[in-house]
Amino acid sequence: MSCRVLILYYSRHGAVAALADKIAIGVQQSGAEALVRCVPPLDKQHASRHAVVDIKELASCDGLAFGSPVRFGNMVADAKAFWDNTTSIWLKGELIDKPAGVFTSSGSMHGGNEATLLSMSLPLLHHGMLLTGIPYSEPELHQTQTGGTPYGPTHVSGHHADDKLSVDEQRLAIAFGKRLATLSLQLKQHRL
Numbered sequence: 338m339s340c341r342v343l344i345l346y347y348s349r350h351g352a353v354a355a356l357a358d359k360i361a362i363g364v365q366q367s368g369a370e371a372l373v374r375c376v377p378p379l380d381k382q383h384a385s386r387h388a389v390v391d392i393k394e395l396a397s398c399d400g401l402a403f404g405s406p407v408r409f410g411n412m413v414a415d416a417k418a419f420w421d422n423t424t425s426i427w428l429k430g431e432l433i434d435k436p437a438g439v440f441t442s443s444g445s446m447h448g449g450n451e452a453t454l455l456s457m458s459l460p461l462l463h464h465g466m467l468l469t470g471i472p473y474s475e476p477e478l479h480q481t482q483t484g485g486t487p488y489g490p491t492h493v494s495g496h497h498a499d500d501k502l503s504v505d506e507q508r509l510a511i512a513f514g515k516r517l518a519t520l521s522l523q524l525k526q527h528r529l
């Protein structure tokens with residue numbers, strides 16, 4: 338059975354995009370399709386490596402990973418504006434009972450990545466999605482010195498926003514992608 342997980346993100350300097358790439362690896366390792374897309378940028382000059390999402394791709398996905406950088410302890414305005422334009426999907430209930438999770442990158446270790454993940458979860462809950470994070474059975478969650486949380490994958494990009502993903506951050510993002518894809522496959526089977 339085909340199963341498509343949409344990995345939807347905004348990234349200005351590449352950190353959230355790097356997490357999206359690792360999540361896509363995990364999704365593919367579970368036998369699902371990873372469709373990587375960006376939210377429409379408010380600043381149209383800002384191009385991204387991945388195509389801008391078509392709203393039909395959101396409506397038809399079997400699972401969703403949603404990523405944003407931390408901006409003053411919250412998601413970036415572009416990501417919030419995207420959800421504010423999903424009323425038609427909400428009215429039709431097209432995301433109800435589909436699994437979803439969130440990921441983020443912050444500049445500093447205690448700069449608000451967990452608060453950002455929790456606020457990013459709110460529109461997904463309003464859409465009726467089933468949230469998943471990362472369980473503590475993943476060993477890297479116990480040992481990471483930077484990002485990686487039970488609420489979802491994270492990265493700490495440093496004061497110059499150029500620190501690369503640590504090995505633990507990479508493994509946790511891949512594990513999250515696998516978990517999301519496995520749940521998406523199982524729930525799709527259950528729905529059919």
Ligand SMILES: Cc1cc2nc3c(=O)[nH]c(=O)nc-3n(C[C@H](O)[C@H](O)[C@H](O)COP(=O)(O)O)c2cc1C
Nearest residue numbers: 348349350351352353406409410443444445448494
């Ligand atoms: C306007 C603005 C606000 C930010 N606010 C925070 C913040 O509250 N906490 C933090 O740790 N980093 C903050 N940052 C840093 C970014 O979250 C960080 O560089 C992130 O890794 C960028 O992700 P990206 O490379 O995908 O764009 C802020 C950056 C900008 C431009």
